Amino acid sequence: MTANHSTVPVLPDGLVIVVKRECETCRMVVPVITQLRGSGTTVTLYVQDDPSFPEGLNATHDADLAVSWHHDIETVPTVMRVKNGVEIERTVGWVRDEWERVTGVSGLGPDLPAFRPGCGSLSVDPDLVDRLRVRFGGSVLGARRVEVADLEDEFEAMFDRGWTDGLPVVPPTEQRVMRMLQGTTRAPSDVVAVVPPDLVEVTVEKIAINAVMAGCKPEYLPWVIAGVEAVCNDTFNIHGVLATTMPVGPVIVCNGPGTRAIGMNSGMNVFGQGNRANLTIGRAIQLVIRNVGGGRPGEVDRATHGNPGKISFCFAEDEIGSPWTSLATSRGIAPDTDALTVFPGEGPRCVVDQLARDPESLTNTFAACLRTLHNPKSVLAFDVIVVMGPEHARVYAEAGWDRERVLEELHARLQIPGDDLVRGAHGIAEGVPERLRGVTLPKFRPGGILLVHAGGGAGLFSAIIGGWANGEVGSQPVTKVVTK
Amino acid sequence: MSSATTDTTVLLDPTNERRVATMERVGRPESLRGLTVGLLDISKARGDVFIDRLEERLSEMGADVRRYKKPTFTKPAPVDLRHEIATQCQVVIEALAD
Numbered sequence: 260m261t262a263n264h265s266t267v268p269v270l271p272d273g274l275v276i277v278v279k280r281e282c283e284t285c286r287m288v289v290p291v292i293t294q295l296r297g298s299g300t301t302v303t304l305y306v307q308d309d310p311s312f313p314e315g316l317n318a319t320h321d322a323d324l325a326v327s328w329h330h331d332i333e334t335v336p337t338v339m340r341v342k343n344g345v346e347i348e349r350t351v352g353w354v355r356d357e358w359e360r361v362t363g364v365s366g367l368g369p370d371l372p373a374f375r376p377g378c379g380s381l382s383v384d385p386d387l388v389d390r391l392r393v394r395f396g397g398s399v400l401g402a403r404r405v406e407v408a409d410l411e412d413e414f415e416a417m418f419d420r421g422w423t424d425g426l427p428v429v430p431p432t433e434q435r436v437m438r439m440l441q442g443t444t445r446a447p448s449d450v451v452a453v454v455p456p457d458l459v460e461v462t463v464e465k466i467a468i469n470a471v472m473a474g475c476k477p478e479y480l481p482w483v484i485a486g487v488e489a490v491c492n493d494t495f496n497i498h499g500v501l502a503t504t505m506p507v508g509p510v511i512v513c514n515g516p517g518t519r520a521i522g523m524n525s526g527m528n529v530f531g532q533g534n535r536a537n538l539t540i541g542r543a544i545q546l547v548i549r550n551v552g553g554g555r556p557g558e559v560d561r562a563t564h565g566n567p568g569k570i571s572f573c574f575a576e577d578e579i580g581s582p583w584t585s586l587a588t589s590r591g592i593a594p595d596t597d598a599l600t601v602f603p604g605e606g607p608r609c610v611v612d613q614l615a616r617d618p619e620s621l622t623n624t625f626a627a628c629l630r631t632l633h634n635p636k637s638v639l640a641f642d643v644i645v646v647m648g649p650e651h652a653r654v655y656a657e658a659g660w661d662r663e664r665v666l667e668e669l670h671a672r673l674q675i676p677g678d679d680l681v682r683g684a685h686g687i688a689e690g691v692p693e694r695l696r697g698v699t700l701p702k703f704r705p706g707g708i709l710l711v712h713a714g715g716g717a718g719l720f721s722a723i724i725g726g727w728a729n730g731e732v733g734s735q736p737v738t739k740v741v742t743k
Numbered sequence: 744m745s746s747a748t749t750d751t752t753v754l755l756d757p758t759n760e761r762r763v764a765t766m767e768r769v770g771r772p773e774s775l776r777g778l779t780v781g782l783l784d785i786s787k788a789r790g791d792v793f794i795d796r797l798e799e800r801l802s803e804m805g806a807d808v809r810r811y812k813k814p815t816f817t818k819p820a821p822v823d824l825r826h827e828i829a830t831q832c833q834v835v836i837e838a839l840a841d
Binding site for chain 2: 400402403404405406407408409413416417422430431432433436454456457459461464465468469472493496498499502503546550551552553728731732733734
């Protein structure tokens with residue numbers, strides 16, 4: 260935080276030994292240190308925990324762990340030989356031959372075993388390391404510091420400042436943000452995207468701050484960064500997705516082995532509560548839109564109803580149990596690559612068919628349900644995600660239908676006579692212009708149905724997630740590779 | 744390690760930290776007669792019905808009306824279009840219709 264904290268303390272010439280009382284090996288080598296002092300060698304001793312240890316050897320207490328941190332002490336004891344303030348060599352733990360080589364003194368610890376491993380240094384203690392990184396690392400973070408008074412409740416303070424989506428957020432302290440940044444190899448100052456609606460550049464640091472607030476773990480950060488990149492461009496058009504009166508938000512479908520490594524849910528209750536990665540990755544992306552982009556409900560967000568998924572709507576595809584190639588692979592990403600696809604979607608709704616045991620019958624059900632999307636007389640304007648449950652997918656797998664066959668059969672069943680679609684037909688004013696009477700129109704444009712395999716193993720159900728104005732005038736799904 | 748902590752919580756600002764520049768509004772004209780009035784159609788269905796009627800009324804009032812159109816209602820007006828309107832018009836009306 261301050262210059263003197265990040266200044267590296269110079270080591271005195273001679274031998275420098277770092278120990279802690281808590282370490283059994285450190286206690287064991289005390290006679291060796293006494294022996295070295297007696298040999299006429301200059302020995303400077305640092306102790307991390309108890310300043311009275313080792314008794315009578317006049318150790319310097321490395322109370323704030325500055326020496327240990329700056330000299331990368333990972334194990335105690337560590338013995339370093341220093342010349343002109345520069346470390347020449349070191350050994351860690353107790354290995355008699357090594358100690359004799361580094362110190363240049365032979366016959367050390369004749370009563371001791373030849374070898375004993377050391378213990379972890381306090382400066383790499385997981386409970387302390389975040390604080391030390393902030394204290395000594397020299398702050399690389401540029402965000403404005405906001406001090407919360409002792410008598411102020413920090414959670415209320417964050418609500419008051421308008422930083423939250425209506426739920427409490429985790430206070431983004433420097434320690435937590437530094438820890439979050441361990442999740443990526445990208446520099447905090449890297450610009451990731453320009454965020455609508457205020458069209459402000461967002462850095463990795465600002466994304467990390469919002470990821471902390473959302474409740475993410477550091478290993479989720481690459482997914483959040485990829486998600487921000489995926490929505491903030493003219494193709495996905497988050498500006499329009501945010502500003503529309505329709506109830507859509509970014510729906511994030513995650514693919515690749517990384518989804519399993521970070522514990523994402525692709526199974527039971529896949530859209531529901533209970534999974535930290537699913538919920539916080541989606542939430543972090545929305546917090547970036549809110550806090551960095553300035554996109555807030557009632558301001559640029561003009562949604563008539565919105566939907567609960569606008570807090571977070573993010574899930575993984577069940578690739579292991581899927582009979583098909585994954586969504587990401589179908590969109591040109593190499594198999595087994597971490598990637599996410601963003602889609603402007605409303606809330607999911609259920610497709611029930613508990614009797615179909617053949618693919619034709621099941622496809623008829625899907626087509627009938629999809630026909631009603633947004634309005635039974637609306638065509639071509641909206642895309643859709645079909646989230647096939649495992650029990651439905653099994654019907655197709657047993658019949659040997661691949662992804663392409665399923666989509667082809669769905670599109671074939673969704674060719675609708677213009678006579679049924681024109682304004683006024685079936686007593687419904689909504690519809691296409693009269694001139695399209697006699698023309699057959701597809702419900703969805705080519706590629707307008709995205710097929711994903713997810714959900715619990717029991718239940719003959721699937722889900723459909725309706726989209727928003729598609730194509731160049733609106734929003735297109737975007738798929739991005741996730742990189743550390 | 745108590746020396747490494749402080750009691751006051753310091754948070755990092757998650758917002759864009761922008762200081763929004765405040766700009767004076769242009770004074771309201773006394774009359775539209777002789778002024779160039781831009782009508783911006785955002786390309787939403789039937790917005791033209793509303794704008795056609797506005798054009799009629801404004802022309803009757805002696806305004807010189809010019810029409811502009813965004814490529815799509817879902818995205819902000821392109822910067823060139825905004826510049827064109829700003830340099831050609833004294834007054835602009837943006838119409839939203841649904």
